[in-house]
Structures are given as structure tokens and as C-alpha cells.
Amino acid sequence: MSALTKSNHIGRKISRIRELRDMKQEALAQALGTNQQAISILENSETIEDEKLKDIAKALGVSVEAIKNFSEESVFNYFNTFTDHSAGTFNNNCTFNPLDKLMESVEENKKLYERLIQAEKDKVEFLEKILKDK
Numbered sequence: 001m002s003a004l005t006k007s008n009h010i011g012r013k014i015s016r017i018r019e020l021r022d023m024k025q026e027a028l029a030q031a032l033g034t035n036q037q038a039i040s041i042l043e044n045s046e047t048i049e050d051e052k053l054k055d056i057a058k059a060l061g062v063s064v065e066a067i068k069n070f071s072e073e074s075v076f077n078y079f080n081t082f083t084d085h086s087a088g089t090f091n092n093n094c095t096f097n098p099l100d101k102l103m104e105s106v107e108e109n110k111k112l113y114e115r116l117i118q119a120e121k122d123k124v125e126f127l128e129k130i131l132k133d134k
Helices: 003-007 010-020 025-032 036-043 050-060 064-068 072-080 098-133
Strands: none
Touching: 010 036, 010 050, 010 064, 025 036, 025 050, 050 064
16 A cells, blocks of 8 residues: 555544544444444545535534645644653743742732731730620
């Protein structure tokens, strides 16, 4: 089988898209109003009628063009854009200093704690005043 034949096998493309969408054959079958065996046959088909392809695309939540133009390479290339291969690590471009955020959080918690202490002091003062008045 030549590479050209393999890359244009619509059934395999449907199968890979379904798998990438974490969908079982049974779920696709239910969405199309058919059974799992029919999906298996469909995924082994090299060509599929355009009308049927529209229904499949809708069930998978993709366009017909996405199915026709699907390639494993483009999927991997897309995900590889999220990593920085020059350093061999993930490309985490942090737009803030995490320590600054931590310190802001500590300061906010400190202010909150001080307000809670003052509220408790106010309650005690109020209750002491009520007891004195009795």
C-alpha cells in the first residue's frame, strides 16, 4: 500500500479523530443511529459518500474538511508548538513572578486576619458593655 493511499483513507481518518475525541465506536454509532459493527465497517472503508461524511463530521464535532484534511503529522505539529525543544523542557512563559503573587496573597491574608481580630475585639467590647448595663 502506498503512502498516498494510506493518507487518503477516509475511514482511518474518522477512526483517529474519533479516538482523539475520546469517543468509542458505540457512541459514534448511537449518534448516527446505527450500530457498532456499521462503524467498524465504515472506519475500514477507503471512501465514504459525501452525505454520510457530513453526518459523521457533525457527530464528531468537526467539519467535513477537517476529516478530509486530517493527518497525524499536523496533530503532532500542533501539540509540539506547546513545548520548547531547545531546552528540552516545557515552554512555560510565565507573565508574572510567582513569588510576587505569593507575597500579595500573604499580605491579603494578613489584612483579613487583622480585620477578623478587630471584629472579635469589637464583639467582646459590645458584650462587656451589655453586661455592665445589666
